[in-house]
Amino acid sequence: MTSNEIRRKFLEFFESKQHQIVPSAPIVLKDDPTLMFSNSGMTQFKDYFLGYREPKSPRIADTQKCLRVSGKHNDLDDVGRDTYHHTMFEMLGNWSFGDYFKEEAIAFAWELLTEVYGLKPENLFVTIFEGDASENLERDNDAYNFWKKHISEDRILNGNKKDNFWEMGESGPCGPCSEIHIDLRSDAEKAQIPGKDLVNQDHPQVVEIWNLVFMEFNRKADGSLEKLPKQNVDTGMGFERLCMALQQKSSNYDTDVFTPLIAKVEEISGRKYEGKMDDERDIAIRVVVDHIRAVSFAIADGQLPSNSGAGYVIRRILRRAISYAYRFLGMKEAFLHQLVSVLKNQMGEFFPEIFKQENLVTEVIREEENAFLRTIEHGLSRLDAIVNDTISRNEKTLAGAEVFELYDTYGFPADLSRIIAEEKNLSVDEAGFEEEMQKQKDRSKKSSAQKIYDWVVLEEKPESFVGYDKTATPTYITRYRKIE
Numbered sequence: 141m142t143s144n145e146i147r148r149k150f151l152e153f154f155e156s157k158q159h160q161i162v163p164s165a166p167i168v169l170k171d172d173p174t175l176m177f178s179n180s181g182m183t184q185f186k187d188y189f190l191g192y193r194e195p196k197s198p199r200i201a202d203t204q205k206c207l208r209v210s211g212k213h214n215d216l217d218d219v220g221r222d223t224y225h226h227t228m229f230e231m232l233g234n235w236s237f238g239d240y241f242k243e244e245a246i247a248f249a250w251e252l253l254t255e256v257y258g259l260k261p262e263n264l265f266v267t268i269f270e271g272d273a274s275e276n277l278e279r280d281n282d283a284y285n286f287w288k289k290h291i292s293e294d295r296i297l298n299g300n301k302k303d304n305f306w307e308m309g310e311s312g313p314c315g316p317c318s319e320i321h322i323d324l325r326s327d328a329e330k331a332q333i334p335g336k337d338l339v340n341q342d343h344p345q346v347v348e349i350w351n352l353v354f355m356e357f358n359r360k361a362d363g364s365l366e367k368l369p370k371q372n373v374d375t376g377m378g379f380e381r382l383c384m385a386l387q388q389k390s391s392n393y394d395t396d397v398f399t400p401l402i403a404k405v406e407e408i409s410g411r412k413y414e415g416k417m418d419d420e421r422d423i424a425i426r427v428v429v430d431h432i433r434a435v436s437f438a439i440a441d442g443q444l445p446s447n448s449g450a451g452y453v454i455r456r457i458l459r460r461a462i463s464y465a466y467r468f469l470g471m472k473e474a475f476l477h478q479l480v481s482v483l484k485n486q487m488g489e490f491f492p493e494i495f496k497q498e499n500l501v502t503e504v505i506r507e508e509e510n511a512f513l514r515t516i517e518h519g520l521s522r523l524d525a526i527v528n529d530t531i532s533r534n535e536k537t538l539a540g541a542e543v544f545e546l547y548d549t550y551g552f553p554a555d556l557s558r559i560i561a562e563e564k565n566l567s568v569d570e571a572g573f574e575e576e577m578q579k580q581k582d583r584s585k586k587s588s589a590q591k592i593y594d595w596v597v598l599e600e601k602p603e604s605f606v607g608y609d610k611t612a613t614p615t616y617i618t619r620y621r622k623i624e
């Protein structure tokens with residue numbers, strides 16, 4: 141099954157269970173002061189759960205573009221180093237707003253995974269909330285009993301509050317959740333260590349694929365819990381991980397979500413991707429193909445790279461990709477923008493925004509690349525001078541202020557300075573660097589009265605959603621508001 145078929149099957153399945161299919165919300169949020177990016181499927185439905193708005197339908201399903209690079213969910217440091225955390229990923233989800241609850245949610249998930257997708261029950265584990273005495277919360281016996289109808293009891297594991305109790309924030313809707321994990325190891329490996337011992341242990345072949353959240357409670361401002369009058373279901377399944385399971389790969393990067401992008405990077409760079417975990421070139425390729433998706437979709441949704449807020453986060457992701465490619469793939473010329481057309485061919489049918497904004501996205505990335513590559517060249521020669529100076533003085537530490545100046549004035553990444561220093565057996569005076577950073581923050585606080593525009597007016601006209609399977613009309617709702 142191709143990734144496009146896998147996505148379609150998910151939506152068709154929930155449509156057949158009377159869910160209304162809606163498009164993904166933009167990856168960048170404009171109206172939510174608490175969050176810069178959509179980081180889960182439920183983000184766009186927050187108001188329904190809080191009771192501020194009425195849902196259009198009590199049952200909804202979709203795939204949501206998510207970005208986990210800031211705030212509570214920040215997976216950036218894992219990206220490229222592991223094989224199943226991305227900056228941008230799709231979260232497939234189904235929701236019940238006061239409609240069905242645990243029994244049906246569990247039955248739907250099981251039917252989809254084992255009957256529609258054909259995953260083997262003997263490779264699956266589920267977790268349920270074990271309870272928490274300090275909060276007077278009981279073990280989720282309902283979920284346990286519903287799971288028991290489908291899966292053998294030794295595959296139902298207890299999970300703690302951290303993994304199995306979901307909260308929107310300090311107050312608001314919350315409740316126990318039940319996760320589904322898949323064990324993709326070989327039989328020989330399974331014989332050595334039982335899969336249940338590896339659930340939630342960061343094992344690359346025993347991974348969480350789906351999280352079913354049962355919103356049962358409301359946490360009040362005083363911290364106490366009250367039962368919600370209407371109970372909701374909020375689920376999220378990692379699309380790329382599901383593709384790994386269904387395509388029987390051992391890494392998300394080996395699925396057809398990423399292989400066309402990797403092939404293009406191989407073609408341009410002349411470096412072969414070998415899928416090794418510790419090889420810097422392989423890490424760099426994973427970083428590049430991951431980050432290009434995040435940056436392209438953010439720009440297609442109207443968020444230009446910039447020097448502040450969400451735009452700055454996007455600029456940093458792009459620069460991270462450029463730095464990795466520069467250092468480990470020897471890419472001294474702009475090339476990332478060439479990946480946008482690959483992305484368009486692959487995902488444009490389902491996400492027409494990337495199709496329509498291809499030119500804008502390509503041009504913005506090209507410009508950013510060229511500007512940053514100039515910065516790198518310039519910074520490298522300055523850093524060389526600083527390094528030589530330090531060595532000639534028989535010192536072992538680069539002055540924090542100088543590394544900061546490179547970063548602040550030239551935009552040269554401090555991480556790059558650290559890596560280069562290390563290669564010469566030098567270190568960076570981190571305390572000095574931090575001190576300069578603090579001074580800079582104080583200065584910018586003073587000048588923050590200045591207005592900066594972060595949004596770009598997109599080329600298209602707003603359109604309404606017509607259904608995910610109708611190819612004639614795009615399914616995307618345009619946003620073209622400028623915010624200050």
Ligand code: ATP
Binds near residue numbers: 215224226348378
């Ligand atoms: P993990 O424990 O693997 O970090 P999570 O518990 O943080 O995942 P949830 O918040 O429960 O994830 O999100 C629902 C689903 O989204 C997960 O079960 C997983 O399949 C997927 N997912 C979460 N984070 C990522 C990511 N960074 N990249 C790809 N998929 C992800």
Ligand code: MG
């Ligand atoms: Mg996580």
Ligand code: MG
Binds near residue numbers: 303348
């Ligand atoms: Mg988890």
Ligand code: MG
Binds near residue numbers: 303319
């Ligand atoms: Mg989870």
